Each structure stands twice: as structure tokens, then as C-alpha cells.
Amino acid sequence: MTPAPAPLVVFDLDGTLLDTHTDLVESLNHTIAALGLEPVTYDDLTHLVGQGARVMIERACRLRGHPLSADTLPPLVERFVAHYAGNMPGHTQPYPGLIAAMDLLKSGGYRLAVCTNKMESLARGLLEKLGLTGYFDAITGGDTFEYRKPDARHLTSTIERAGGDVSRTVMVGDSINDIAVAKNAGVPSIAVPFGYSDVPVNTLGPDHIITHFDELTTELVERLLGEYAEKVAV
Template identity: 85%
Template sequence: MIPAPAPLVVFDLDGTLLDTHADLVESLNHTIAILGLEPVSYDDLTHLVGQGARVMIERACRLRGHPLEGEALPALVERFVAHYAAGMPGHTQPYPGVVAAMDRLKSKGYRLAVCTNKMEKLALGLLEKLDLTGYFDAVTGGDTFEYRKPDARHLTGTITRAGGDISRTVMIGDSVNDIAVARNAAVPSIAVPFGYSDVPVSALSPDHIITHFNELTPELVETLMRDYAAKVAV
């Protein structure tokens, strides 16, 4: 009998794997300060994060009543990236229990990956500063491909890079893009409620919700994959 492919668990980064909110707010406020705009707060972040630095800056400026002209944006993105990269890892930390959860999965032969709309170099740099890169078989960002979450090809491309099998994959995230990309790629999803979603994650209809990473076990992942396969087979 041919053994089943190793399961693959794909994590979103900001608000799922890592609590990045303090550093995102700091770098975003540094960026828009040059325009004389009032700072944003953590409460604003849920409406700003999710599509990468470029969209976050555009949204923050619009929120402060200063819609950007196209030619102004590249310099602001450069300012944000330079500030954010220089401060890594800053206040950013893995969420409680996530490293232990990844150790559990790896001990059972699981593959792990990151699929984020953050720029790839920022995602890789941050994971390296936190000594987490060794956990992952692939890390893809919003600029890795020509498409990004919620486009299914961002997730399927990540699965390919990680050497995974789409029928043996689960996606974990905190926001609409994560749950939508899983749905678009026909992959079961797990949502976490402690990230940056601007609506309760239950409203996104994930396949499962965990409130702490101590709930993320190989048994849960296997059950989700089995139940999802049975559902789509009907």
C-alpha cells in the first residue's frame, strides 16, 4: 500500500502565527507622519491589515481623510518597509502555544508553510529574526507570485513549494482572506479569533475555530482533512 502524503499545515503570518500589531502600527504611523496625518491605533488595524503594506498605507491615508495620488504611494511604501525592516523583530512574538503546536506537528512528520500577503522579504526576515525559519518547508508572500490571497493560486502555489498535497492540507488564518483562499482552493480551514479580523471569525464560516494553539494537534488536523474529504465527496 502506498503511504498517504505527509500532511501540510499552512499558516497565515500577521495575526495568526505572529502578534505583529505593535510594530505594524509603529511603522505605519512613522510612514503617514510625513504627510502630517494623525496616528492610527490598534483598533484601526483590523480594517487596514490583510493585503500587504501598499494597501495598508492606502487605507490608513483614506481613513485619515487623505486619499493618495498614485505617484505618492511608492515612496511611502519604501519608507514603511525601511522602518519596519530596521526594527525587526521589535515587539513581535509568536502567539502563545504556537511553537509547541508546530513541534507537535513536526514530530509526527507534518510539513509546515506560511502563506501571507506580507512582502516575502519582510516575512522571511521576521521569521529569521525570531529563529523560526527552520520550521517551514515554504514561505510565500504577497509578491511571491502574480496573485495573492484570496486567489486560490497563492495557496496552491505555496502547497507546491512546500512539497505538499492539496488533499492533505489545512489552512490556518485570522481573516477573510485566509478563510476565502482555503475555500477557493478546496482546502479545510481553521480560524483563530485573536488576530486582526474586522468581523467575528465565526461569521467567515471556517471549518473549525481554535481559541488557543494548544488545541492544534495532529488528531485535529487529521479529523478536519477526513471530514472535509467526506463532505466534498458527497
């Protein structure tokens, strides 16, 4: 009898694995300062993040009444990337309990991966600066493929790179893109309420919510995989 594939837990990055808000705000404000725009705040951030740097800059400029033309965006993206990459890891830290939870999952034979709409180079660079890349069997960003969350292919391609199986995968995230990509790919989702969602995560329809990473256990993952398999079979 062929053994079941090792379970795979796929994480979003910003607002899920890592508290990046201070550095995102600083780099974003550095970027829009070139246009003479008023700085954004943490309260603005929940409406700006989730689709990568380009969209975040566009949204910030629109928020400040300064819509961008196609030719003015690329130099602003370069300005953001240079500032953000040059200051890594800055104030960014893993959320409480994350390292212990990942150690627990890895010791149980689980695979781990990152699926983020952040540029892959920035995601990898940040995780490397924090000494976390060794935990992950795959790290994919918003520019890794021709598609990104909530497109199901971003998640399914990440699963493939990590050597996982869709039927044995759980997605962990903090926003609508994470919950939606899980639904689109046909995998159960776990939401965290401490990230950057602009609405309460319970309104997004996740399969489960954890308020601290000490709740992310092998028992929880196996239960969710079993419940989801039963639901799909009905």
C-alpha cells in the same frame, strides 16, 4: 500501496502565527507622519491589514481623509519597509502555544508553510529574526507570485513549494482572506479569533475555530481532513 502524502499545515503570518500589531502600527504611523496625518490605533488596524503594505498605507491615508495618487504611494511604501525591516523583530512575538504546537506537528511528520500577503522579504526577515524559519518547508508572500490571497493559486502554489498535496492540507488564519483562500483552493480552514479580523471569525465560515494553539493537534488536523474529504465526496 502508495502511502498518503504527509499532511501540510499552512499558516497566515500577521495575527495568526505572530502578534505583530505594535510594530505594524508604529511603522504605519511613522510612514503617514511624513504626510502630517494623525496616527492610527490598534482599533484601526483590523480594517487596514490583510493585503500587504501598499494597501495598508492606502487605507490608512484614506481613513485620515488623505487619498493617495499613484505617484505618491511608492516612496511611502519604501519609508514603511525601511522602518519596519530596520526595527525587526521589535515587539513581535509568536502567539502563546505556537512553538509547542509546531514542534508537535513536526514530530508527527507534518510539513508546515507560511502563506501571507505581507511582502516575502519582510515575512522571511521577521521569521529569521525570531529563529522560526527552520520550521517551514515554504514561505510565500504577497509579492512571491503574480497573485495573492484570496486567489486560490497563492495557496496551491505554496502547497506545491512545500512539497504538499492539496488533499492533505489545512489552512490556519485569522481573516476573511485566509478562510476565502482555503475555500477557493478546496482545503479545510482553521480560524483563530485573536488576530486582526474586523468581524468575528465565526461569521467567516471556517471549518473549525481554535482559541489557543494548544488545540492545534495532529488529531484535529486528521479529523478535519477526513471530514472535508467526506464532504467533497458527497
